[in-house]
Each structure stands twice: as structure tokens, then as C-alpha cells.
Amino acid sequence: MSGFIFKSVALRNICPMMEKQGFYDFTSIEKKWQQYWADHKTFRTEITDPAQPKYYVLDMFPYPSGAGLHVGHPEGYTATDIISRYKRMKGFNVLHPMGWDAFGLPAEQYAIQTGTHPAVTTAKNCDTFRTQIQSLGMSYDWDREVNTTDPDYYKWTQWIFSQIYATWYDADQKKGRPISELPIPAEVEAAGPAAVRDYRDSKRLAYYAGAQVWWCKQCQIVCANEEVLNDGSHEKCGSRDVERRFLKQWLLRIPQYAERLLEGLDSVDWPEGIKEMQRNWIGKSIGAEVDFQVQGLDATIRVFTTRPDTLFGATYMVLAPEHPLVPDITTADHQDALSAYLKQAALKSDMDRTELAKDKTGVFSGTCAINPVNGQAIPIWIADYVLMGYGTGAIMAVPAHDTRDFEFAKTFDLPVICIMEPQTDDPDLKARVLAGEACWTEDGSYIRSANPDEGLDINGLNKQDGVARTIAWLQNKNLGHGTTNYRLRDWLFSRQRYWGEPFPIIHWEDGDVTLVDEADLPLALPKLSNYQPGEGGESPLSNATDWLSVTDPATGRKGRRELNTMPQWAGSCWYYLRYMDPKNSEQGWASDIEKYWMPVDLYVGGAEHAVLHLLYSRFWHKVLYDLGHVSTDEPFQKLFNQGMILAYAYEDDAGSKVASDLVENRDGQFFHTDTGQPLKQIVAKMSKTLKNVVNPDDVVRDYGADSMRLYEMFMGPLEATKPWNTQGVEGVYRFLQKAWRLFVHEETGGMNEAVQDVEPDEATLRVLHQTIKKVGSDIETFSFNTAISQMMIFVNHMTKQKVRSKAVLKPFVLVLAPFSPHIAEELWQRLGETDTLAYTPWPVYEERLLQEKEIELAIQIRGKIKDKIVVPADTSEQDIQARALASDKVQAALNGQTPKKIIVIKSRLVNIVV
């Protein structure tokens, strides 16, 4: 069905001679203007006047995969291009760059298979992407193109890493400071240089340490926690062959910036959902640390709790299986059970992690601890529902007021002591809670929560006061203190790969670690003949023996370069800074340029980067800010997430999917071509197996880039997830043809004789000014779909006009230009203009021309429409009331009743209340 349409459209372009002279020949028009923009460097951006207002529009740059562009890419790119073109016409100096996030696994895997250097594969893919993007007429300043794999680029990625390495976080000043300013405690100083070095290393924002990491057997790579999905599979390759390993790794202390990252969210204009996701990811929780004395042992267990107020209800404690005190507190008679349990827990981490979330398990250690508020002995259990990586790896369990503890207590028949009378109207629930048969986590009033001997009594208080009173008491008794915990962990920052930025680090034989001299950056990747990873999970760089070993020319000391490379996040953490000053060989960016352009005014990309990329980027930016390298605390002022583009797919009654080439459309019903059974149309992700992938190149070939751009914007709200429909492309294509024919005589190719230098009539002028107004304001609010609707209304109106005023057509061309720039430039030229319209001022609408002279009012009785009247726009309220009541239909509907009240909404309606 659609194949037939494709064919006929394509035919027009192959054989234009068969057609009329003046047909809308998008192929040559688009080629012509893309050439023009390139030749004239129309979109080259410079700071010519520092007083000119700037606008920085950024797209999330793509990973240039071998598959080329898919229709999802141009969605965001078109939106930002419309904004860019519009802002230029509004007089802004617009920075609108594009580049490549080009480090990544596929090129490296290809190298392992074929021996082709990843740089070669990458360059080829970048070329494809560039050509494809250029064929869409995007107004990027291509002189600013960046590529994260270019040594001139990653020189500065390495430089930023060096900065992070040489920084510590001063908690008092709440900012990062140079490591040289770190105060060294006297006792450390006294212990010698090695101790000082260790102390410094323990404070650096980047550090090297053994870490439990996830290892993907298929990719032969370490993955960050967040790259391993809940089902235990690796996000990148989908393999479930992921296991835990202990390896030396680079980590970044991002949790130290947790509070700053949290606070910064309040100052940026981002979708609330994304902010919330980041807040959840950071996971701030306020509570207290409390020390419990272990019975019969000279040891204390420190727990973190958000509910210190429930200490009187603590009936047992739990340690994570990995807790260091576990061996010490386990008594001989419980040793076997514990060993078995630990073994089982270790096994579990290799299984699907979803399995873990089921039933609670654990073993008793044989030892008790003393509850500090009442001196009671409570058993210490070992259970894997407590995680070593959060808080202190130990908890006090209050089953009456914590659902997890409650479940555990029920499983192992541990006592449940209710210490709070719940605030509820449900008497049954209240009774069960008080009896320890149900769990209550909400507010209420304390009972059984006093120890007069120790001076603690919170009975009768509510949660807020109880927490405060208890923390004060703990602090006073030196048993604990209020504290804040974050879920955010140190960022695992190294990968065992070749195709990534080398760390500018040297490990010396004496145990010293130093940065590569800034003058020696970039530390370029060595050429390799073998891209296979090393056996023990080492990166392929272990094959580059010459490159690896270094000798200090001054001292003769021998060292080895870092084998790991940086993760793909590194290059994308700061690319928005390099765009500003991409050719600078002295600095990553010049300060005065940075001050002019930053912050990014608008950042558009997919929501899949809601947490990781955006959090990492903000973290780096804040470090750079603290060190004085950038002038803003936050990098991205406004963020917008475009929705995903899906496609239609088909499934049979059994719910199994049917590939699109096996589907037949008969009068809107779908059938299987082979079996003839009816199919249901559904919406699904584009996939090769479903054969419903739409290739942008095909769309550009058959309908042109202008139609492609227009359709992507016309589909629906930018943020919505929506299905691609090729017939919809036909619709916008027809609109462009109609617009074309307003100007051009199809037979001759000359100007349509209807286009004349005449005064427009009032109605036409009104439609024009409504269009200028609506399109402008819709662009500002990203409502591109309704802007296009309005332009369609304009074109429909003009099509009916026998005489078309140039004075009306010209502003329309300008309004159309951001959306479909090629046809707009062409029409602009045909109207006699000689220069590009890219910098022509956006037309101004006049309020007085928007007003209708006569307005139609609906007349309602109790909200139901009974009649409509047309009155002059300036009719007074009294006259409108009179006119409304004079209506025959209204009189008939009133049926003699007297109106109680008449509500007149000017230019809208009249509502008569009876």
C-alpha cells in the first residue's frame, strides 16, 4: 500500500520532465540551499559584539553508531534547529553546535574481529552521521564540531581529570579546593611523607582502590552499578553473565557533592520528573547514628537510622553479611549456620537480583547488644536485607514501626513492641498495631518511651518532636549524633578497554602515583596490533608494552602507565564547554568566551540520560566552578526531554507479533498475508525483527528534508511518545506543496500571477497576524505541532484568494523558515530577495489587526447552548444581554421563566441562569 505511494513520489523526482516545470522540486531546492549555507558559512558563530544577547542551544550529541541516524535523532535536532533559527531572527547571537560522543565499545569489538583501528571505524561513522544530519538542513556551526576521540579534545578530558584528582572537598566551605591547600593534621605530618601522601590520597576527589565491581563476561568489562539492570543484565549488551569481582579501580567521590547537586536542582528549569529522579538517585536521608555496646565484648556497633525516636521499640539488631564485626560476634555454636548462610548470600549475588527481593532470610549470631535507651539486651542477627554499602551496614530493628523489620520479625518470631499509638480512625487497625500484630510507620503519639533514670521521656510527643528530643539526648550522652546519609555512591570511573581516554597517571615502582605533566598532554592512545583484552580482566593496553613503561628522566625511577581507560561518560561530561572555544590549543576554553556563552540556555535530549549523564556532568561542572574554571554553578539552565518515536506493529489474537511485511491493510482492518487471520494494530518500538524501522534517508529522498522536519514536529507534543505514520508525512508534504503553489506557477515555473503588489484585505491581514503571533509564541513554548496547524490555516486561507498580496506572503515565508528552511529560502529568493533570510528580523504582529470586527457568541441556558448570535466586537454588555434575550430560540427555551442572572463572557458566550 505505502510502497505504491513511495514509488509515485520518487518518480516525480527522477523524471521531472514528465511533470510541470514549476513543481515543488524539493531535492534540488534542498541541495541548492545546503550548498549555499555551507559556501557562505551562514551559520558560523562569533562574538562580534559582547553586548549582543546570546542564546546557547545544545543537543545531546550522538554516539555515531554504524547503523546511522534513526528517526529519533532528528526529532530533538529539529526542535533545537527551529529554536536556533527563530532566535537568530529575534536578534540573538546563537551558539548551536554538533559533535560526536565517539568512544565506545562497538568500534573496539569490530577492531578485535577485523583488526581495523577503532579510529578508522569511528571516522567513517562520523562522516555518515554528519552527511545525514546535513541533509536535514540543520543550522549547526560546523566549524565547532567536536569529537571526543580526537586527541586535541581528550587532552582536555585528561586535563579535567587531573584537576579532579588534585582537588579535595572542604566540607566547611562546601566547595572543592586544590589538594595543596589541604590542612595536614599534626599526627599525620609526624608519621612521615608516606603517611602524608596516604592522607592526601584519602581526600582526593579521584582515588585508586580495590573495589567490588560488576564484571560483564560477554563484554569483558567492568560496569558501573547503574549499568547493571535490576534483572542482573548488562545495560549495554543485555547479557546476564554479570558477576562480582574485586579489582583495582578509579573512583570519583561524587557523594561529597551530593548536597550541592541537590541544592542546584532548585535553580534550574528542568522537568520536575527529571529533578525528582535525580533527587531519588542522590537519596538524601536525615537521621542519626547510634552506638550499641556489644554484650560481653569490647566493641560497639554503630547503626544509621532515620527513626532514632523508635529506639524503645528496637527488639533486635541486624548486620550486613559483609560487616567486619560479623566474625567477632558469632559464637561457636552459631558458626556453622553462619558459614552456610554467608555462602548462600555470596551465591545469591551471582543469581538474578530480583530473586533477592523475595523472602527475608538471616541467622542469629549468638550475641546480644545493649539498647542504650533502656539497657535491654537485644539479639544481633546477620541478614542480607541489610546492605553493607549503605549507612553503616548495621541497623537497629524496630519491627513495630518498620515494614522490613516487621516482616523479618514475623519470619523468625522475634518480639514486636509497639511504642507509638497510631494516628488513625480505624479502631481495628489501631488495636492490631498496639498488640504488635501490625506495623505502623506513620505519625502518632509515643507510649512506653521513657527512662526516667537516664532523663529521657518522649511519651505523648509526635514524631517530629520525638526525633529531635532523642537526638539531643543521644548527643548529650555521647551515644550518637544526628547525621545525614546519601544513597549516591562513589562513581566507578575506569574501564578495561582500549577505546577510551587514557588516564594521565603513572604508577611508580615505589608506590607513588603521579599525574602526567600538563605539558605532556594529551597522553595519546598507542597503536596496537592486538585489541584482545588481557587475561585477568586487564585492558588491551596491557599489550602496548613500550607505551606502558616510563622512566623518570631526572631520577631514573621506573613506572607504569595506567592500564584502564575512562568510561564513555567522561567525554560527554564537558563537551558543551569545548564547543565554545573548540580550536583553542592553550586552554580547554578561554575564560572571557565562557563567561559570554554560559550557561547553556536550552539542552534537549532523551530522558534516558535523566540521571547518569546529567548528574555526572553537573558534578564535573561544580568542581570546575569551585576551582574557578567556569563562571556558573550549574551548566544547563533549561532542559527539555523529547519523547520517543515508536512505530506501528501488528499482533494476532494470541498476542504474538507479526512483521510488517506480512501485514495487509483492507479498509482499515489488518490481516496476515499468509494465514489471512485478522491482526491488531499496536504501537511498539521500531525493530528490525518487526520490520517497522523508518530510515530518515528514505523519508528525505521521497518527501524532502523540509517535510521530514515538519512531520517530526507535527506528530504531537515534543515531549510525548508517539508512533510514526508515513501517511502523516504525506499530509505535511501536501501542505508544503500547497504553500509552494501560492507563489509559483506550476506550469511555467514562474511567479504565480495571483501574487501581486496590492494591499491585503482585512481578513487576510488578520489571519497573517494571528499566524505571526501564534507561531512565535508556540515556538517559545515548544508547541511546534500547533504552530504548524496555524501555518496550515494560513495556507488554506491564501489558497482561496484569487489575488495574493506580497506584503502578506513575505512575512509568512519568514514564519515558515525555522521549520522548513529550504523551501523558505527558495521562496524568499523568488520574491526578489538576494540574501539569506536567516538573519532577517522576525515579523512583528499588530494587536489591532488581530481583532475580529464581528464576533459570534453562544447563548446558553444553564450551560446548554440554545442559539448563536453575531454582534459587532464593541457591543456593550447590556446590548449583548438584550440581543441574547431577544432570540426566538432563547425565548422558546425559557418558556416564560424569568432569568435570575445573565453572565456575559466578552467575545465568548452568554449564560442565562433561571
Next chain:
RNA sequence: GCCGGAGUGGCGGAAUUGGCAGACGCGCGGGAUUCAAAAUCCCGUCCUGGCAACAGGGUGAGGGUUCAAGUCCCUCCUCCGGCACCA
């Protein structure tokens, strides 16, 4: 389970933020043009009843506030995205 977003014709989606529900586009039906088709142009198209004028119903379900509710409030259902033993 928790957080976030969304439910409107056959379909994608509009609705000045409380003021005529269905703009615009697709699809479909009818007509013009054509030897015929494609393309183009015009008319119609929420549902029900009626030849029609017209009448009644209608924005996931139920209730409420209001002169007036797709829009605000309460209860519930469904779908999508994220998080998930984080103490």
C-alpha cells in the same frame, strides 16, 4: 510497593488554563476534473434517532464544587516511564 506522566472521534492530536469539546492533519464517504487513473480542487465526517429542521448523549469510571468542568476537589480503574529490602 514508592515516585513521575498520561487516558478526548476510526487514527495522530487541539481546546485562549474554568467559558461553544474535537482546531490542524491522516483515514473514510461523496462530487468536480480526466478517455481512464494519479495528482489537484470542493463538500461531508464524535455517537444515537430522523429525509430534514432538530432532539438527546458524549472527554477512562463514580461522586462533588460552580451560572459553566476535558480543565478544579475526592474515590477508583487502566496504560507508559523511573526506582525498588537505602534502615
